[in-house]
Amino acid sequence: MYIIELIINSILQSGPLALATFAIVLIFRTSFTTNFAQGMIGTVAAFITTYILMPSPDITGNVPSPTFLTYLIAISVGIIVSFIISMLVDIVIFRNSKYITPVGKQIVTMGIVLIITGLIPFFFGISDRSLPRIGANLEGTFIDTILLSGVEGLRDIGIFVKYHMVLGFLISFIIIGTLFIMLKYTRWGLGVRATASNENVASMMGINTRFITAMSWAIAGGLGALAAILISSNKGTFGNVTVYFMVAIQVQAFFAAILGGFSTFHGPIIGIILLTFFKNLFTSYLNPWGNTVLYLFVLLIVLIKPLGLFGKKIAKKV
Amino acid sequence: MEKFKLHFKRISKHPFFGFVLFGLALSLIPIFNNFLPVSFVDSAAKTLIYFIVALGFALLIGYGGLASLGTSSFIAIGTFAIYTVMDLLNMPFALAILIGVIVALMVGVIFGFVSLRIEGMYLAIVTLGLSEIMIELFKNFDKFTGGVSGTTFSSFRLLGQSLSTNQTFFIIIIAVVIAMILTYNLINSPTGRALLAAKNSDSAARAMGISVIKYRLIAFMVSTVYAVIGGMFYMAYIKFSMGSTWGLAVSLNILAAVVVGGSKSIWGVFIGTFIIFGLDLMVFQQIPFLSQGAFANFSFVISGVLIIVVVMYYPSGLIGLFKKMTFKLKNKLAKKSKGERKS
Incomplete structure (x- = not known):
């Protein structure tokens, strides 16, 4: 029974993480670089959301309790920024920098991390901020009834899940599902797949690769923002938004992408679910060595399968 | 006299002459220690220590074309290795260097080999994970690292004698000069050329019989060893180290220093280190308005903007920009004098 609970909770937890992973893979496929600023850009959204809900942070432990509508507006503003x-x-x-190498692009994103790290205390003050749990203000709506019955139904058979985690998972699931459908059936999705396979040929075939890349970056930014908000909500309530809180998440997302393989879209998503499961397994049995064992474990798998579990070998012409 | 002049001229052409002269100029700081503010001397020492680390990193980024985010973890390994060996075990400094280097090489090989086997770009991701692990490990190994509250180093001993802060400064200057000479030699050796070939074209290098992964791994190893040594001098001089301070920001600033100054030139790396660390420590941190509260991390913004501008417009760094400017100036002067002669 314990292992089933662990599996279910891991899947629920990996929902928001999958958003961050998907964003990284999307940028990797269209711009051929790994975006280290992903987490930081998401952190900005979390900070903006808390700023709208409570302009000056309360250090005594009070957490803002917004209505559903204000919370939705605050989150939307954060995501849009x-x-x-x-x-x-x-x-x-x-x-504006066409001939930049992939590592040069990585360095640029690291520069963005530095800029945002320096600017956050300038705009939002130096103390940690609090983001209320999602779903704390849904009482009486039909979503609430469905969720509550689900959570209680699981509790009756002895599996404990948390309400806000289920909600976070559902939101992530819907968004990732939509994105996969978009990738498969829309013009944007076709463009992304074409750009990913060969940028030059795609642009010759009449695909506006500039627009595709810009939109992919934008969508990745929005996904990162939503991931940051959902994850900070999963973490707790008071003081859950700090400058560096997404760094650990980003490491997980990167390792999940390596584990699943950067060359497919579904691989990293499965990777993050596996990674979260093993993380929970290792941290409950091997504390305080959980994370160390986890990352070494991933490296071991990558040593055996260098392209990841679902990676495909792409032959390159010299 | 004439003979002596000729001899001097020959020596001054030698590439190491500049490095030694630089070391002699730097040693003015500890000599005139009493006339300089303490904060200035301390920041100069810190800048020099980061310069050692940056030299190793320059080899990785400028010649290997690889980026790493684990630099700060290796500095931290250095600080805790020297603390463990010299303070806890009461052993000499040489053993501390040996143990630190062995630990760094072991960690580096594990993470470097796995990631470099796939593609150069993966090194940054994997080393980011490494720095996450390390911060946790430093917390748990509290016997060697002091856990959350950090450790204080009692005194730096060399050949059985404990050195004062000022004497340590001299040792650091010697280490800087040695590091510069070693880096120069490495850059101009077959290893450096092989790295450059692999950076410019992976496939072409492989076709010429260069084992790309081997040389990339060597570059990564060298950068980790420099970082560990830098960490040891940091502990010897600053005498305090805390696991949680060695996070992502330090690694990124070292990266900024190397990229901004110019990763292919030793003097470029010095200029970069001076701009990123020196100016921040000597000037910005001394102004109370800029060193506290909301502006405390303002230097990060400057570093970040500089990185982006340099990568976008001046790939050879500030030193490349200077060289271009002096070249243009010389050309202009030459044209002018030519024109004058004609008329």
């Missing part, structure tokens, strides 16, 4: 920042990164920086 991240969406724009991320898009600007592509339009302003990468579009």
